[in-house]
Amino acid sequence: xxxxxxxxxxxxxxxxxxxxxxxxxxxxxxxxxxxxxxxxxxxxxxxxxxxxxxxxxxxxxxxxxxxxxxxxxxxxxxxxxxxxxxxxxxxxxxxxxxxxxxxxxxxxxxxxxxxxxxxxxxxxxxxxxxxxxxxxxxxxxxxxxxxxxxxxxxxxxxxxxxxxxxxxxxxxxxxxxxxxxxxxxxxxxxxxxxxxxxxxxx
Ligand code: 3PG
Numbered sequence: 414x415x416x417x418x419x420x421x422x423x424x425x426x427x428x429x430x431x432x433x434x435x436x437x438x439x440x441x442x443x444x445x446x447x448x449x450x451x452x453x454x455x456x457x458x459x460x461x462x463x464x465x466x467x468x469x470x471x472x473x474x475x476x477x478x479x480x481x482x483x484x485x486x487x488x489x490x491x492x493x494x495x496x497x498x499x500x501x502x503x504x505x506x507x508x509x510x511x512x513x514x515x516x517x518x519x520x521x522x523x524x525x526x527x528x529x530x531x532x533x534x535x536x537x538x539x540x541x542x543x544x545x546x547x548x549x550x551x552x553x554x555x556x557x558x559x560x561x562x563x564x565x566x567x568x569x570x571x572x573x574x575x576x577x578x579x580x581x582x583x584x585x586x587x588x589x590x591x592x593x594x595x596x597x598x599x600x601x602x603x604x605x606x607x608x609x610x611x612x613x614x615x
Contacts, residue, residue: 416497416518417539419476421587423451424613425577426500426567427606428480428592434460437467443599445475447606453480453500453590462490469495478518485511492517500541500567500590504528509535520567524548529561539565539587546571551580558585574609581613 420426427444429452431437437460444452450472454465456479468477478498479491485507488499492515499512504521512519513535523529523540532540542554545568549556554566568580569590580589594605 416476417587420451420498423449423476424581424588425449425594425609426451426453426478426569426588426590427595428569428590429454429595430457430592431460431464432458434463434467437464438471439599440595440602441468441472441475441477443602444594444606445472447594447603448610449594449606450474451476451478453478453498454496455480456483456487456491457481462487462494465491465496466494482508484508488512488517488519489515502541502543504531504540506531506535509537524553526557526560529557529564533561533564538563539567541590542566542568543590544570551583554580554586555583558583574612577609577613 454461465477465479476497479496480500482488482499482501483505488508488511498518500520501508502522504523509519520539520541521532522543523532565585565587567588567590572589572591573593577589580586594609
């Protein structure tokens with residue numbers, strides 16, 4: 414399956430913050446066991462790159478990407494460690510260049526028409542809409558989609574089990590990002606993930 418089809422078929426992209434490298438295996442296993450073989454491992458902690466490398470080694474069938482990538486150095490490091498996609502909270506031209514040169518999917522955070530126009534000028538077809546609920550949620554995405562009919566969205570920030578179906582029902586949304594299933598022990602992550610997957614696939 415193509416990368417994008419795999420993201421779409423997962424329907425949810427869990428935003429993963431790993432405090433310790435040793436959390437990588439139990440956390441990613443919990444996601445897989447819960448039925449969600451995808452993870453956006455964020456560069457918010459110092460072990461992010463090592464966690465991506467370890468995750469790719471231990472879970473070769475999982476789709477592992479990097480999140481909170483804000484510069485070229487992080488983008489290169491993430492890709493060197495095996496990241497299959499790069500997500501950013503905003504648009505960074507240097508990250509777009511790295512991803513274009515290395516042929517890796519880049520999902521930059523864009524919430525305004527101007528940011529979307531910049532993304533389009535770099536050949537980007539999908540943007541992360543972040544922080545989604547603060548920027549008007551589904552209503553804003555629909556207004557932007559009307560102006561940019563070819564653009565697809567990955568809303569993230571304020572998505573939960575309660576509103577995820579509403580977002581996924583809009584055909585310009587490829588998947589929803591979120592961290593609501595990531596809190597607690599690995600068992601709790603597995604249970605919350607399984608509940609989320611039952612809901613979106615139900
Ligand atoms: C992110 O940084 O992408 C967000 O923390 C995810 O938002 P959420 O915690 O509201 O799901």
